[in-house]
Amino acid sequence: QVQLVESGGGLVQAGGSLRLSCSGSGRTFSNYPMGWFRQAPGKEREFEAAISWRGDSTYSSASAEGRFTISRDNAKNVVFLQMNDLKPEDTAVYYCARGRWRGNPTSNLAAYDYWGQGTQVTVSS
Secondary structure (H helix, E strand, O other): OOOEEEEOOEEEEOOOOEEEEEEEOOOOHHHOOEEEEEEOOOOOOEEEEEEOOOOOOEEEOOOOOOOEEEEEEOOOOEEEEEEOOOOHHHOEEEEEEEEOOOOOOOOOHHHEEEEOOOEEEEEEO
16 A cells, blocks of 8 residues: 655745655655646646656646656655745645556546645645
8 A cells, every 4th residue: 555645735925935745655656657736626636747756757737837846755755846936826735646657757647546635735915
């Protein structure tokens, strides 16, 4: 069983930064791509960024490109999402997830099998 726990969310003013962390358990954490997603009230869960299992390839959404950076430390079983220049529309619950297969990072939600419980990010204007 793989368990993922997000942390680092909170309240920040527009233009500010936050660094989210996702800690994973289990030996298979480092062998799979990882992704970050978010879900705002009344909206569907949407992709933000993903990273390959070795950390040498990343893929970001248009909204995240240039502002959010995903990285990972496999030795510590941690994935990060550095978020800069935050905007009120970034307000959402942020989730990390583990990819099902050892392939390229993807935005497809169905390609992820284990999910964390989420961490709230609130950006005030």
